[in-house]
Amino acid sequence: MAKGNTNPDFxxxxxxxxxxxxxxxxxxxxxxxxxxxxxxxxxxxxxxEGSIYPILHKLEQQGLLMxxxxxxxxxxxxxxxxxxxxxxxxxxxxxxWQNVVQSVQALIEGGDNGLSPVVPxxx
Amino acid sequence: MAKGNTNPDFxxxxxxxxxxxxxxxxxxxxxxxxxxxxxxxxxxxxxxEGSIYPILHKLEQQGLLMxxxxxxxxxxxxxxxxxxxxxxxxxxxxxxWQNVVQSVQALIEGGDNGLSPVVPxxx
DNA sequence: CGATATACCTAAAGGTTCAAGGTAATGACA
DNA sequence: TGTCATTACCTTGAACCTTTAGGTATATCG
Numbered sequence: 001m002a003k004g005n006t007n008p009d010f011x012x013x014x015x016x017x018x019x020x021x022x023x024x025x026x027x028x029x030x031x032x033x034x035x036x037x038x039x040x041x042x043x044x045x046x047x048x049e050g051s052i053y054p055i056l057h058k059l060e061q062q063g064l065l066m067x068x069x070x071x072x073x074x075x076x077x078x079x080x081x082x083x084x085x086x087x088x089x090x091x092x093x094x095x096x097w098q099n100v101v102q103s104v105q106a107l108i109e110g111g112d113n114g115l116s117p118v119v120p121x122x123x
Numbered sequence: 124m125a126k127g128n129t130n131p132d133f134x135x136x137x138x139x140x141x142x143x144x145x146x147x148x149x150x151x152x153x154x155x156x157x158x159x160x161x162x163x164x165x166x167x168x169x170x171x172e173g174s175i176y177p178i179l180h181k182l183e184q185q186g187l188l189m190x191x192x193x194x195x196x197x198x199x200x201x202x203x204x205x206x207x208x209x210x211x212x213x214x215x216x217x218x219x220w221q222n223v224v225q226s227v228q229a230l231i232e233g234g235d236n237g238l239s240p241v242v243p244x245x246x
Numbered sequence: 247c248g249a250t251a252t253a254c255c256t257a258a259a260g261g262t263t264c265a266a267g268g269t270a271a272t273g274a275c276a
Numbered sequence: 277t278g279t280c281a282t283t284a285c286c287t288t289g290a291a292c293c294t295t296t297a298g299g300t301a302t303a304t305c306g
Contacts, residue, residue: 010223013132044226100133103167
């Protein structure tokens with residue numbers, strides 16, 4: 001049954017970053033966030049609701065998101081909006097992300113240029 | 124305790140990739156691998172031995188690494204070398220990594236410009 | 247009414263990484 | 277000789293995150 005393949009490739013912390021980023025462009029409710037992410041990445045990044053909602057709740061608890069109840073068409077929806085601290089966190093997360101990308105890139109590409117090989121054998 | 128906050132997030136599957144990449148440049152033993160990674164990334168990526176050894180064992184079990192016992196200075200060391208399948212896996216991992224990077228980048232940068240919405244504004 | 251899409255939420259499961267410890271052998275030093 | 281620091285290898289326990297797969301409820305359309 002549930003194959004439970006958890007953290008697939010290199011996505012870790014990415015859903016959280018995605019949520020923050022999407023909300024940066026304007027308030028949305030959970031269901032819409034899920035689809036915005038998919039839409040924005042051309043379907044490459046598809047996080048299910050089961051991944052997003054827990055994050056939404058966590059971020060709200062941390063004060064990074066504000067919520068507001070809205071009624072649209074008789075349906076109640078919870079609209080999430082980025083707080084000031086949320087914006088800050090987004091910036092920080094982006095920064096860390098770039099940092100990781102750079103490091104990994106250096107690792108991948110930084111093959112045999114310049115660096116001296118590990119030859120301790122002297123004595 | 125807890126997973127601490129030493130290393131930022133976004134590192135999932137990265138240690139594995141790092142191990143494969145480092146070994147691509149030549150056989151090494153575990154301890155050296157740990158330090159090679161740190162050295163190559165200028166200390167940005169520092170995975171402890173507790174992270175690396177389990178990966179080493181897993182990769183060996185999967186046939187991606189070959190081992191050879193060596194005796195250097197009376198000490199026995201286990202030297203790991205990339206297998207053919209390991210090389211293939213490295214290439215594939217790099218590819219997936221680039222893929223994720225692209226997607227996230229699109230998400231971060233692709234605010235509301237450029238991409239055509241799904242609804243091409245009829246009438 | 248029944249089916250579908252929207253909207254929200256939770257539980258169980260599984261894999262990953264981390265910190266922190268443990269064991270040994272060597273070489274240096276006094 | 278004894279001890280210290282370093283190298284090398286290994287294991288454990290906890291905590292974390294994401295996913296799958298459900299569960300609930302309302303509105304709209306045929």
